[in-house]
Amino acid sequence: MTGEITLFVNPTAGRGRGARAALPAASALRAAGFQVRTVLGETSEDALTRARAAVADGTGALVAVGGDGMVNLALQAVAGTRTPLGLVAVGTGNDFARALGLPVRHPEAAGRLIAEALKGSRLRDVDLGRVGGTWFGTVLASGFDSRVNDRGNRMRWPAGRLRYDLAMLAELAAFRPVPYRIRLDDGEVREIEATLVAVGNGSSYGGGMRICAGADLQDGLFDITIVGDCGRGTLLRVFPKVYRGTHLDHPRVTVVRAARIEIAADSGTGYADGEPLGALPLTADCVRGAVRVLAP
Structure with missing residues (x-):
């Protein structure tokens, strides 16, 4: 597994928590020895294009930083691939993270968990819903x-x-x-x-x-x-x-x-x-x- 991780960030999630949360999450990943790159995008469509490119280029994981809307966008990039999805849940709802038992509004803890899961190959294949081409x-x-x-x-x-x-x-x-x-x-x-x-x-x-x-x-x-x-x-x-x-x-x-x-x-x-x-x-x-x- 490649040591480069892609952070997929919504800067407006949770009234600005998305942008702030990216920093401690990235620090935790770098402290564990991973290289971190960030994908923002000027629009949702642009961000998704960039995330799909990162997946196609073989990123070690796509880490969605934000709420359920950002997770939904990330799913469109990773569903059906073997690229792992990590969650730094800092939005308003965070329901997908709750369902998975992940930290909510604790970006540093989420970053550490992602690093530990990558190093220990702690991966879970979970179901998704699909309507047409949307997951x-x-x-x-x-x-x-x-x-x-x-x-x-x-x-x-x-x-x-x-x-x-x-x-x-x-x-x-x-x-x-x-x-x-x-x-x-x-x-x-x-x-x-x-x-x-x-x-x-x-x-x-x-x-x-x-x-x-x-x-x-x-x-x-x-x-x-x-x-x-x-x-x-x-x-x-x-x-x-x-x-x-x-x-x-x-x-x-x-x-x-x-x-x-x-x-x-x-x-x-x-x-x-x-x-x-x-x-x-x-x-x-x-x-x-x-x-x-x-x-x-």
Whole structure:
């Protein structure tokens, strides 16, 4: 394995933590004997082009420094290759890092862990979701949660989880359940009225909302959480339980597992890793062992 490591940095992640976190992470890697180069890019497209070039050139690892959006961008460069992915999680959500049991907002500790994992060949092949040619690591959201995500992304205040709590309250005022048509694997099309359909490769989104609490990154299957037709009062009572994963016990909540799901509705946008995928319908596949990660 080459001794050169590529840091893939989002300077704006976590209100500037991305740029600051790159320094202690790089120091920890250099102290362990690795050469470190940094990829920034003027735009997301430019950064991804540079990251793919580093992977093609044989970098020893691509290390995403930022939040889930930066991890999502890094996945587009390393998925399907044997180049290991490291995470220095310093964004707002950091849900992929949480699912892997990695340090969150401790860049020096993350850098040390990456160095130790590289030296000890501690590598894990984990699953990813794929929609068309786009990969994702955590959850594909559609319905109420995607509307909350959309509103939260437009808000400039407050920061962190509270932003999405406030966005949820705002969306409750106008939301109505959505008629969905879903197909699991090669089964029949099911028509349902649902508040949301969340497709989990990982267990959480939005900075610790454990919407698909039982999801396993290495079982080759999505955990699909369906919140059925429920009123505002029920949703207000159920949704806060998502932080503990206890919402799954509610009679309006169903969990199914599948390697492929087709989701259709007359309106709505799909989000994965907090990034917009596009309007429904969408088809997602769980690809076993699609990425190699540096983890404990």
